[in-house]
Amino acid sequence: MFEHIKKRIIKDLIEEITCLDASGIELVGHNYISLRESQILIHHGLNKDHIPSSYTVDTFSDDSSIVGEYSAEKGYFDYSGGKDAPIYSKINKDIEHALGHTGESGPDKIYLISNQEENASFRAKFNSTQIAQDNAHRLIIIDARELAKGVYEQSIKNPDAASFYSQYFPAFSQNMDNYEYFGKLPNACDGYIYAERIINVISNHFDSKNNVCVLHGVSGSGKTQAAIDFVRRNKNKFPNYIWIGGDDWDPSSSLCSIKRSRGGSAVNVAGLFNSEKSILVIDNYNAGVEESDLAELEKGFEKGGVVLVTSQISVPQSSAYLSIPQFSIESAFELLGEDASSASNLSKEFISRCRFSPLILSMTKKLCQDQGIDKEIIYREILEDPSLIDDSSGASIVRKILAGLPENSLSALRKIANSGKNYHDIDFLRHFIGALKCNTLQKLSILVPENTTGVLRLHDLISIAVQDEVDGSIIVASIEEFISLKAGDMTPSVLRQIHLCSELIFEEHLRRGSREVDWLHYSLLQLEGDKRTELHTELYGIEISENDNLPKIKSVIDAKEIHSYTIKDNNERKAYYNNCASIYSELRKRAVTEDVQLELLHHEGKSLRRSGKYGEALESFNQLLELKPDWHATYGQIAHLGTQYGVDRDVKVAGEQAMRSLLDSIQSELFSVPLRVSLAALSKLRSYRDVVQEINEQQEMVQKLASVISISALEGLDQFYEAFVSFTSMFGYKHSSTCVSIAESIPELIGIPPNQIEQRQWTSACEALTNSSVAAGREGKERLSKLLINSALLFANEISDNEHLKSYDARCVAKTYNIGQEPEKAIIAIKKVSEEEVNHWLLYEESKAYMELGESHYEDALSSAKKCFDSAIRDSGAKSRISIYHDLLSSCYIKLDDYENAINELSKAIEYCSNDKYKTDLNIKYSDLIKR
Numbered sequence: 005m006f007e008h009i010k011k012r013i014i015k016d017l018i019e020e021i022t023c024l025d026a027s028g029i030e031l032v033g034h035n036y037i038s039l040r041e042s043q044i045l046i047h048h049g050l051n052k053d054h055i056p057s058s059y060t061v062d063t064f065s066d067d068s069s070i071v072g073e074y075s076a077e078k079g080y081f082d083y084s085g086g087k088d089a090p091i092y093s094k095i096n097k098d099i100e101h102a103l104g105h106t107g108e109s110g111p112d113k114i115y116l117i118s119n120q121e122e123n124a125s126f127r128a129k130f131n132s133t134q135i136a137q138d139n140a141h142r143l144i145i146i147d148a149r150e151l152a153k154g155v156y157e158q159s160i161k162n163p164d165a166a167s168f169y170s171q172y173f174p175a176f177s178q179n180m181d182n183y184e185y186f187g188k189l190p191n192a193c194d195g196y197i198y199a200e201r202i203i204n205v206i207s208n209h210f211d212s213k214n215n216v217c218v219l220h221g222v223s224g225s226g227k228t229q230a231a232i233d234f235v236r237r238n239k240n241k242f243p244n245y246i247w248i249g250g251d252d253w254d255p256s257s258s259l260c261s262i263k264r265s266r267g268g269s270a271v272n273v274a275g276l277f278n279s280e281k282s283i284l285v286i287d288n289y290n291a292g293v294e295e296s297d298l299a300e301l302e303k304g305f306e307k308g309g310v311v312l313v314t315s316q317i318s319v320p321q322s323s324a325y326l327s328i329p330q331f332s333i334e335s336a337f338e339l340l341g342e343d344a345s346s347a348s349n350l351s352k353e354f355i356s357r358c359r360f361s362p363l364i365l366s367m368t369k370k371l372c373q374d375q376g377i378d379k380e381i382i383y384r385e386i387l388e389d390p391s392l393i394d395d396s397s398g399a400s401i402v403r404k405i406l407a408g409l410p411e412n413s414l415s416a417l418r419k420i421a422n423s424g425k426n427y428h429d430i431d432f433l434r435h436f437i438g439a440l441k442c443n444t445l446q447k448l449s450i451l452v453p454e455n456t457t458g459v460l461r462l463h464d465l466i467s468i469a470v471q472d473e474v475d476g477s478i479i480v481a482s483i484e485e486f487i488s489l490k491a492g493d494m495t496p497s498v499l500r501q502i503h504l505c506s507e508l509i510f511e512e513h514l515r516r517g518s519r520e521v522d523w524l525h526y527s528l529l530q531l532e533g534d535k536r537t538e539l540h541t542e543l544y545g546i547e548i549s550e551n552d553n554l555p556k557i558k559s560v561i562d563a564k565e566i567h568s569y570t571i572k573d574n575n576e577r578k579a580y581y582n583n584c585a586s587i588y589s590e591l592r593k594r595a596v597t598e599d600v601q602l603e604l605l606h607h608e609g610k611s612l613r614r615s616g617k618y619g620e621a622l623e624s625f626n627q628l629l630e631l632k633p634d635w636h637a638t639y640g641q642i643a644h645l646g647t648q649y650g651v652d653r654d655v656k657v658a659g660e661q662a663m664r665s666l667l668d669s670i671q672s673e674l675f676s677v678p679l680r681v682s683l684a685a686l687s688k689l690r691s692y693r694d695v696v697q698e699i700n701e702q703q704e705m706v707q708k709l710a711s712v713i714s715i716s717a718l719e720g721l722d723q724f725y726e727a728f729v730s731f732t733s734m735f736g737y738k739h740s741s742t743c744v745s746i747a748e749s750i751p752e753l754i755g756i757p758p759n760q761i762e763q764r765q766w767t768s769a770c771e772a773l774t775n776s777s778v779a780a781g782r783e784g785k786e787r788l789s790k791l792l793i794n795s796a797l798l799f800a801n802e803i804s805d806n807e808h809l810k811s812y813d814a815r816c817v818a819k820t821y822n823i824g825q826e827p828e829k830a831i832i833a834i835k836k837v838s839e840e841e842v843n844h845w846l847l848y849e850e851s852k853a854y855m856e857l858g859e860s861h862y863e864d865a866l867s868s869a870k871k872c873f874d875s876a877i878r879d880s881g882a883k884s885r886i887s888i889y890h891d892l893l894s895s896c897y898i899k900l901d902d903y904e905n906a907i908n909e910l911s912k913a914i915e916y917c918s919n920d921k922y923k924t925d926l927n928i929k930y931s932d933l934i935k936r
Contacts, residue, residue, distance in 0.1 A: 010156070011674055011711055013179045016458075017152040019431070020173040023439040024119045026076040032172055033074040033117040034063050036151060039158050039165055041070055041113075061105045063115070068106045072115040073098040081122040081147070083129065090129045099135055099143070115144050122147040124634070124676070149673070174446035175430070175453055175460075199335050202230045202328060203237055206312065209326050215305045216295045218313040221328035223465035224363030224398050227314035230328060231285050234312060242309075244282040246273055250289030250315070259300055260757055272757045277304035279791050286313045288464075295324060330359050340379075341369040354383040361398045363465060367405050370448050377408055402469035409448075414470070416441040417450060421467040423479035427504050430460050431497035435489070436482045458500060476508035483509065484523040491599055492523070492558045494530060496679060502527045521546070521556035529562045540566040548587070550594035557600050561588075561607050568614075578615045585611035585620075602632055609641060618651045622658055639666045640681045647691035660692050667695070670712065671705055682712045687726035689734065693884060696734050706735050710742045714749055725761065725768040732775030738921050740779035747776045747792060758802045767816050770799035774820045796820045804833040811841040818849035827856035844882060844889070847872035851892055855899055866896040887917040891926065898933070907933055 024032060027050060034047045048060045063072030075094060083090035095116060102114045122145075130136050136143065146154070155173075159166035170177030209217045219227050235245050252262050259273040277284050282304060286293075293313055301311065319325050336359045337344040342351050358364045372379045382405065386392050392400045406414060416437035420428070433451070434442045445451040446460070454461040483501055490498055502509065506528075513524045521543065528539050543563035548556065564584055571577040588608040592601060609624035622645060628638045639662040645651065646659010666685045669677045677685075686709060690696055699705050713731055716724045728746070736743045758766055773796035780789035800817040803809070809817075814837045821830035830853035834846060847868050854865035873889045876882040882889075890913035897906035910930050917923040 012715055013176065014152045014156050016179065016430075017156060017173060017176045018121065018148050019434075020176055020443070021119050021148040021151055021155075022121065023434065023443050024076060024172065025440065026074075028172055029074045029076045029117065029119045030062060032155070032169065033072060033115075033146075033151070035165070035168055036117070036146075036154055036158070037063055037070070037072045037115050039162070040154065041065070045070065045072070061102055064105060064111075069112040070115070071102040071105055071111040071113070072117065073102055075116070075118045075120075077118075078120065080118040080120045081126045087129070090133060092130055092133065095130070095145075096135055099139060103139075110139075110142065112142055113144060114139065114142050115146060117146045117151060119148055119151075121149055171447075174443070174449070179453065199226065199230065199233070199331055201332050201335075202226070203233050205326065205329050206230065206234050207238075210310050214324060215309070216293070216298065216311045216313065216324040218289075218293055218315055218319070218322070218325045219328050220315045220318045220325055222360065222397055223316060223468075224361040224402070224463065225328050226331065226362040227328055228287055229362070231287060231312055231314055235283055235285065238283065241281075242283050243280050244276065245285065246276050246282060247285045247287065248273060249287055250313075253286060253289070255291050255293075255297070259298070260759075274300045274304075275757060275795075277301050277309055278307075279304075279794070280787075281308040284309065284311045286311070289313050289315045290317060291315075292317055292319050293324070294319075294322060331362055331365075333359070336362075336365060339365045339369070341373075342379075348380065350380055350383045350387070353387055357387065357393055358398075358401065361401075361465075363463060364398055364401050364405065366449065367402065367466075371405055371408050374448055375408055375410075382408070397465070397468075399465060399469045402465055406466070406470060413441055413444050413448075417445060417462075417466070418470045418472065419478070420451075420462055421471045422474055423505075423508070424474045424476050425479070425505055425508065426462040426464055426467050427454055427459055429497045429501040429504065430458055432483070432486055432501040433460055435486050436479065458497065459504070476505075477512055477515070479505060480508050480512040480524070483527070487523045487527065488555075492526060492554060493678075494680075499530060502530050506531055521552075521559045523555045526555050526559045526562065529559060529566065536566070539563070548591060550591060550596050552600075554597070554599050554603065557603055561603065565607075581611040581615040582617070585615060585617070598631075602628065602635075605631070606638070606641070613641070613645050613648065618645060618648055618655050621645055622655050626658075636666060636669060636677045636681045639663075640684050643685055643692075644688055647688045660695065663689065663692050663695055667699070667705070670708060674708055674711060679712070679716055683716050683724070683727040686712060687730045690730050700735060700738050703739070706739050706742055709735075710746055714746050725765045725772055729768040729772035729775065732772050732779065736775045736779045738919070740782045743776055743779040744783050744785060744788070747780065747788065758799050766799050766803055767813050770796050770803060770820055771816045773799070774816075774823055777823060793820070793824045797824045797826070800824070800829070800833075804829065804836070807836065808838070809833060809836040811837050811843055811846050815846045815849055818846070818853060822849060822852045822856055825856070827853040831857075844872045844875035844879060847875060848889070848892060851896065855895065859899075862896065862899040866893075866900065869893050869896045884918060887913040887915075887922070887926070890916065891929075894933075903933065903936055 021029075021032075030047070030050050034045065038045045043065065045063050045065050047063050061071050062074050064070060075098065077094055080094050081092070083092050085091040098116050099114060103110045105111065130145075131140075155165075155169050155176075159169055159176075166177070206217055206219065219230060221227055235247070239245075248262060253259065253273075259277075260275065262273050273284065276282065278301065284301070284304075293315075298311060301309065318327070331339065333355065334344060336355045337347060339362055340351070340355060342355075347355075354368075355365070358368075368379065368382055371377065372382060386401055386404055389404070392404055395401065406417070409417070419437055420426075420433070428436070430442070437445075442451065442460075450466060451460040451462060453459070483505060486501065487498055509524055509527050513528060516524070525539060525543065529536055529543075540563040543560055544567040546556075546560050546563075548560050552560075568577060568580055568584075571580055585608050588604045588611065592604040592608065596604070605624055605628045609621045609628065612618075612621035612624060622642065625638050625642050625645070628635065632638070642662035643659050643666060646656045646662070648655075651659075663685060666677060666681070670682055670685075689699075699709070709731060713724070713728050716727065731746075732743050758769075761769060773792050777789045777792035777796060780786075780792060797820060800820040803813055804817050814833045817833045818830035821827060821833065830849060834850050834853070837846060851865045851868035851872055854861040854868060857864075869889070869892045873893060876886060876889045890909045894906045894909035894913060897903070897909060907930070910926065910933060914923060914926045914930060917926060
């Protein structure tokens, strides 16, 4: 399993652990200790009614050498008293309780397990207390984070452990079951039974020379599960698959221009499908489709690719359409949890009537198990009501089954259904309906993970069955509250929920009409397109005062920042930022709340940086750190500040220190730093050469940074390309296998068209794809290398279409053209750079291009290489790379058969080389050269 996927699963598991109640943490904790200690332990923490008891310790071994205590109390890791003499009353109480269990000697090990996450400063403060020092040899404190890691490790080693934990952590259970497709292919429904008959029918359809199969049937008939099974069964026949939702594709638009509507990154479906033999699944597509609608996939069809569409719509006269077969009687019995040989006549009749809907069978089994209801009662109530049996959609039967839910769970379910949206961020849902209710609906497989990371979906048949009054305003109000609780911080969860409900938010915004700026305005500013453009035009000029609340302050500041991107003149933009900084500074001096103070100080610093006042910007950020010392975003801003051209040494030093602080946080706990801050730091890291050299020697740290890149792609963050190009340029040579593993885990990289990402990201995308192609070639993965460079060439062509190019952009596209074996285009791109901007980076690629053009241009290559070297020795920043330029000169002399100079330059390249791996390659080249 890729390490970043493991980390993602553990992160989600932490969230599930924090939702455990007192009984749940007791049972999970007891199992965890028992497995860790490899012995059966005694559990007295719950009484016969499964209510926590306090007359003895929760868990202990036969000889009482091991004791476990569990807590679901909030604030378990909080202290009272002063910072220098903290008192952890809850922890101290548990320790004293455990010590009292065995008298004077005390147990050898005391496990303290909490469903809360300890804060970063807990260990240092707690270790300073006397009770911690007296018992350091026996204390083992497990917080939610450490428990998640332990549960994960136990589950992958022991199937029985995984089965036990799945009772308490439904999302974890499904992630583990489906980990190899995590973030892409949807999870199979809990308890789903593989239906070979259905898969065989689909396979036969494709074997009969059909490129497209539209698998149709009523909601709940198992179409999506069949598609999942088909992909899994055929994963060895197809190098790639693409899975999109039906609402991702507008029938009037091209498959090249799909942006997933439920979050996640944009994806060029046609480019991916045509690049190699693939399965394309379009799930729950609610319009008619014919092969002619998929003409842009012709190249993929020629390579053996197939398209599988699931739909409730039928077009009988079309050969592309295939009615989903009913489950076999045997599979239906298994899904219902019945034994066919001993089943009652009532259960046989129920299966006969309901076999058309695996969802109904699965729900019946799950609900009866969870609520302790006799299945025969459910069968009879449904079969005896003609109105239920006569409803061919199955909605009436589902409604009847769900009536068996406890009222609080049913009302929570109805609340989701009445929102009119069936896809939601999991963190938001815990806020919207409550964590325990959300967990209950997950355990019943009513809420299941979607293929977009962090999103739960409600089956549309269930939604229809329980809806009584669709009203989007209720969920929008809850989203506002959710944003307010986060103080407007655009975490992935907040952003995801805003995107999932963008239409509802916009409708509510229009319904409310003219009003004070609120969180709805701020939400809409996070979206792309016309809505955001219209809104920022209304807001950026509004004056803000000390009487304004946080949503108004944040909205106006965001609108001002969006407006700045429309100012083309550089001096005018600097003046604009300088004015913004003055506005924020003046307002900050008035009586404003702490949240507003922090917001103003943060944006004052950013505006000062953008207006070129770097020293003053650093002062603002340092003030911010005094007020909020653990704010990672501030360290990110200082690190960014240190990379600016022409800053004073003290600013550069502060930037490097801030970068090191961020990296330390990422190394100690990957998810402690917000993903956007981590990505921004990575994109600026290559400006700090000393730090990069240190990291290059730390395989584990390189892998952690790779995890940041990969997870950002799963989250669909637009900063992905900036960070990825930085990563590949810094670590692609020494850690090429890591770069390749990132590319392999993100198939969307291959074939993504320029029009699917922002134009400002084109150069980053081009260079990242090129670097990844080189890394793949170095690892012997020629197919992947070719796919990646072909994608990079798409961006190079778009960038080089401009009449004039900046030096950096031209160097990037020239490198891509050279590796893509189109050196003529590389020369053309380089000639578009003004003479004063030409530098050694650009001349390096020019020399390489001339060599690629052949014998008639070898003298041109040498001339460019000499200019390149002369430019490099005048640049102090190129000192660490000077061996590369000696190597280039040597290559030019070899082409001209001047072996004396070639050997001389290669000797210097070896002498000045500081990279061990590169030096090894140079020595091999030298050995081959002197043999000539």
